[in-house]
Amino acid sequence: SQQGEEDPQALSIQEGENATMNCSYKTSINNLQWYRQNSGRGLVHLILIRSNEREKHSGRLRVTLDTSKKSSSLLITASRAADTASYFCATNKVGGSEKLVFGKGMKLTVNP
């Protein structure tokens, strides 16, 4: 069953602008992860945030987690055309064993 839901489903911006993607989920989680997928390729892990963390940074990426609202956001600063891809959030539910449940994804287009 779907756990994470990304919002918006598609976003088009200009190079240099910031891109913000949101993810909402329904149950208690151990961690939440963001992945990127270029068209026709496998997914690549971007960043993981644990349930006891509120914010995490990695290069141009900033992830926040609000467990009270069951939501997370991924911010990509100073976007580049190469950031064009689909982005997915995935959650590891408490009691969810060895599984990651993915959202439907969000298509980001960065125009040069």
Place this chain on the structure above:
Amino acid sequence: SQTIHQWPATLVQPVGSPLSLECTVEGTSNPNLYWYRQAAGRGLQLLFYSVGIGQISSEVPQNLSASRPQDRQFILSSKKLLLSDSGFYLCAWTPLDVAATNEKLFFGSGTQLSVL
């Protein structure tokens, strides 16, 4: 370093034909292995996962089956394909020693299956 291999990259099969997709992981032992399917415009659906040789957990009832004959080999099969089996199939792994906290997944490059 660890690598994951998945093949073939694309596959076109007639309805009713059998299917065998293979995934192997190198450079690690006792990985957790996963098969996901991605339908067009949809998210990833977990099909099967395995925590060890011969141990398969199925997530959804379907026309597919999975097997793990060796530690680092994961096979997705079907005896008779349906049109609805079309999609992008992804194999993934995690190191067993961190699986308890479900660290990140490492994905293969995927197989685009078209059932006609």
